[in-house]
Amino acid sequence: MGIEKQDTGLKITKEEVEYVAHLARLDFSEAEKSKFTSQLNDILMYVEKLNQVDTTNVEPMSHAIALQNVFRDDSVHDSLSHDLSLSNAPEARGPFFRVPKVIE
Amino acid sequence: MELHQLTIHELQKLIRSQGIASSDIVKSVFSRIDAVEGNVHAYITLMKEYAFAEAAKADKDVKEGILKPLTGIPIALKDILCTKGFLTTCGSHILHNYVPPYDATVVQKLREAGAVFTGKTNMDEFAMGSSTETSYFGITRNPWDLERIPGGSSGGSAAAVAADECIASIGSDTGGSIRQPAALCGVVGMKPTYGRVSRFGLIAFASSLDQIGPFTKDVEDCAIMMNAIAGYDPRESTSVPLNVPDYTEFISRGIGGWKVGIPKEYFIEGIHPDIEKAMQRAITTVEGLGATCVEISLPHTEYCLAVYYIIAPAEASSNLARYDGVKYGFRPQGSIDLLDMYKKTRSAGFGAEVKRRIMIGTYALSSGYYDAYYKKASQVRALIKRDFTEAFTLCDAILTPTSPTPAFKIGEKMDDPLQMYLSDIFTISTNLAGIPGISVPCGFTKDGLPIGAQFLAGHFEEGKLIQIASAFEKYANIEKRRPAL
Numbered sequence: 387m388g389i390e391k392q393d394t395g396l397k398i399t400k401e402e403v404e405y406v407a408h409l410a411r412l413d414f415s416e417a418e419k420s421k422f423t424s425q426l427n428d429i430l431m432y433v434e435k436l437n438q439v440d441t442t443n444v445e446p447m448s449h450a451i452a453l454q455n456v457f458r459d460d461s462v463h464d465s466l467s468h469d470l471s472l473s474n475a476p477e478a479r480g481p482f483f484r485v486p487k488v489i490e
Numbered sequence: 491m492e493l494h495q496l497t498i499h500e501l502q503k504l505i506r507s508q509g510i511a512s513s514d515i516v517k518s519v520f521s522r523i524d525a526v527e528g529n530v531h532a533y534i535t536l537m538k539e540y541a542f543a544e545a546a547k548a549d550k551d552v553k554e555g556i557l558k559p560l561t562g563i564p565i566a567l568k569d570i571l572c573t574k575g576f577l578t579t580c581g582s583h584i585l586h587n588y589v590p591p592y593d594a595t596v597v598q599k600l601r602e603a604g605a606v607f608t609g610k611t612n613m614d615e616f617a618m619g620s621s622t623e624t625s626y627f628g629i630t631r632n633p634w635d636l637e638r639i640p641g642g643s644s645g646g647s648a649a650a651v652a653a654d655e656c657i658a659s660i661g662s663d664t665g666g667s668i669r670q671p672a673a674l675c676g677v678v679g680m681k682p683t684y685g686r687v688s689r690f691g692l693i694a695f696a697s698s699l700d701q702i703g704p705f706t707k708d709v710e711d712c713a714i715m716m717n718a719i720a721g722y723d724p725r726e727s728t729s730v731p732l733n734v735p736d737y738t739e740f741i742s743r744g745i746g747g748w749k750v751g752i753p754k755e756y757f758i759e760g761i762h763p764d765i766e767k768a769m770q771r772a773i774t775t776v777e778g779l780g781a782t783c784v785e786i787s788l789p790h791t792e793y794c795l796a797v798y799y800i801i802a803p804a805e806a807s808s809n810l811a812r813y814d815g816v817k818y819g820f821r822p823q824g825s826i827d828l829l830d831m832y833k834k835t836r837s838a839g840f841g842a843e844v845k846r847r848i849m850i851g852t853y854a855l856s857s858g859y860y861d862a863y864y865k866k867a868s869q870v871r872a873l874i875k876r877d878f879t880e881a882f883t884l885c886d887a888i889l890t891p892t893s894p895t896p897a898f899k900i901g902e903k904m905d906d907p908l909q910m911y912l913s914d915i916f917t918i919s920t921n922l923a924g925i926p927g928i929s930v931p932c933g934f935t936k937d938g939l940p941i942g943a944q945f946l947a948g949h950f951e952e953g954k955l956i957q958i959a960s961a962f963e964k965y966a967n968i969e970k971r972r973p974a975l
Binding site for chain 2: 398406410412425426428429430432438439444445447449450451453456458470474476485486487
């Protein structure tokens with residue numbers, strides 16, 4: 387994390403909300419930031435209760451039905467055409483998706 | 491009785507023996523939609539022209555002797571399932587104009603089974619909600635009381651079945667999004683085992699929890715729908731390569747000699763008194779069927795909601811990173827550079843609840859917090875799954891309420907996320923453990939609102955759920971009512 391936690395008694399500060407928003411590529415108004423800070427605090431306080439559970443030597447679980455090494459044959463299938471792939475693009479040019487300039 | 495009021499199995503008989511045409515059924519359903527949709531708003535997109543064309547094809551098939559399991563039956567699809575050539579919004583502004591170039595596997599399977607699609611149903615944005623109030627396309631109203639919510643996130647699919655605006659429908663369930671609206675709208679809803687139904691073409695919310703399942707008017711229809719959609723899909727690597735039984739064979743088997751677990755942690759303070767009474771009656775009904783009810787314990791129940799509200803947002807924050815305004819969907823004008831475009835697209839494209847969950851998820855996964863939140867939640871999740879494994883050594887199935895309250899008033903919980911999240915307190919554990927669950931009607935409150943009972947079974951034991959739910963449905967003798975619309 388890029389920001390030191392201030393001693394506010396809160397789980398998450400407004401500055402942290404701003405930092406996380408940047409990571410998530412979201413912008414918020416000042417009013418939204420205050421509301422989110424308070425609501426995220428409530429939720430994070432609530433999930434604190436997980437610390438009551440002793441999880442020593444418990445393997446974390448990622449999927450309910452654990453499958454391993456799901457392989458498929460390396461065979462050629464039909465794929466979407468260029469036109470179809472670009473059919474939903476907000477902006478396209480030729481065979482490409484168009485975005486604002488990335489490289490100066 | 492009007493055709494739109496009938497079940498799949500009733501209509502199948504009429505099509506096969508009485509010469510009733512699919513076109514007549516579709517006409518009846520769309521006249522019902524014309525009459526009530528203005529009040530209910532179950533649909534985001536109607537596929538009327540398509541439905542009539544497909545019904546005509548079904549009628550031709552029937553004349554030629556081609557009869558498939560769902561030939562000519564009008565089915566509604568939650569707008570989270572990709573439909574080739576038809577708008578698929580996921581209830582979000584960011585996908586308001588998205589027309590998928592392919593069908594979800596479930597959509598393809600239903601087509602192959604002969605189903606006729608009526609339209610795409612309303613839902614909480616990206617399936618994040620318990621009331622269908624977070625949809626970009628407006629709220630859906632509960633057919634039993636238009637001042638109340640239908641539940642969520644698959645509220646449109648539940649309301650469409652309850653209001654006879656389709657014969658059956660498809661929803662998705664990440665923490666209760668099929669079972670809770672089924673309970674609140676007085677219909678049957680099943681969440682299958684994780685891996686039983688392919689998620690290919692289901693717009694992802696939380697990939698380790700999402701499952702697709704049916705809403706139907708009775709349990710036999712649920713079995714018919716499960717037959718159509720279940721099974722391994724080579725395009726979906728978490729779908730499980732196991733044989734699928736014929737679920738309709740479980741309908742009349744009865745449950746004599748079964749042990750049914752009643753988890754003491756699910757009968758807590760705060761349950762609506764009418765629901766508590768209905769559950770007592772449900773226990774008596776189950777015992778009347780020759781089963782024994784035994785008290786069991788699922789000791790980590792109180793942690794389910796906290797685990798869910800770490801894991802689901804964490805997975806969502808990752809899944810929803812793809813909505814960046816580049817490949818599909820909404821993109822606002824006037825961005826100065828790429829980063830600015832991402833931020834403008836996502837800030838204007840997502841609603842408040844989706845942003846809230848992306849924020850929680852991003853925070854929980856961010857450097858320095860991963861162990862404290864995501865890892866801890868995944869460990870407690872393993873303990874929740876273990877609770878169920880141990881419980882199923884003592885009983886064949888588990889009985890709980892589906893929801894702690896009946897349908898609540900529109901707007902009542904919108905400003906208090908934690909209160910809203912509590913609506914899913916009895917359904918979330920099922921998704922965390924990956925087991926199947928079904929909600930069946932089990933009566934009404936004094937105010938005439940539907941109540942649901944939930945049955946749970948072990949992994950891939952959907953057949954057992956059909957068995958107990960159909961026995962319960964027959965024996966409980968729940969008063970047949972229809973919403974007064």
